Amino acid sequence: MPKYRKKPVEIEAIQFTGSNWGEIETFVPVGKYNEDGTFNIVTLEGEHKCSIGDFVIQGVAGEFYPCKPEIFAATYEPADTTPVQPDTEEEEISEEDIAEIKQMMIGMKGTVQEISSHINSIGITLDKIGGNP
Known part of the structure; x- marks a missing residue:
């Protein structure tokens, strides 16, 4: 059923x-x-x-x-009537993570999927590491 x-x-x-x-x-x-x-x-x-x-x-x-x-x-449960505020706090990104991503992008050590997967896994966007390769 x-x-x-x-x-x-x-x-x-x-x-x-x-x-x-x-x-x-x-x-x-x-x-x-x-x-x-x-x-x-x-x-x-x-x-x-x-x-x-x-x-x-x-x-x-x-x-x-x-x-x-x-x-x-x-x-039922009480509804949260407070509008959701966007998270304005920047998360700290380690220099090590930025360096690793830049090396992957510069040397193309990984496929686009691998690079994208690594970027997503640490929760950052390309603009935080200096733009596109």
Whole structure:
């Protein structure tokens, strides 16, 4: 039987605490309030009850649905909303590595693949060692 993996997508979700009604009402259209302190939301599959502790998730198509906390914890993790900053720190390249690459390039002691492989293995670019051969 074929296996599938869930695609990594970011969702918005709020955990219903029983005291955060304002936040819930701003996030999701509540279908019906229940006397037991729960509420119903309209999902793509019909109306579903959301209990204290459940998460209300907004899916990728804008749909809402409740999710039990243990399922939520097994399925989701906090998204890193901090934009990734490029690494601006230059790594130290040893003089020995630079000399070896220059010798390979000057004397063509290796094939292009060997030179490229060595350059990649130490994580540098040609501009760091003085340009093209």
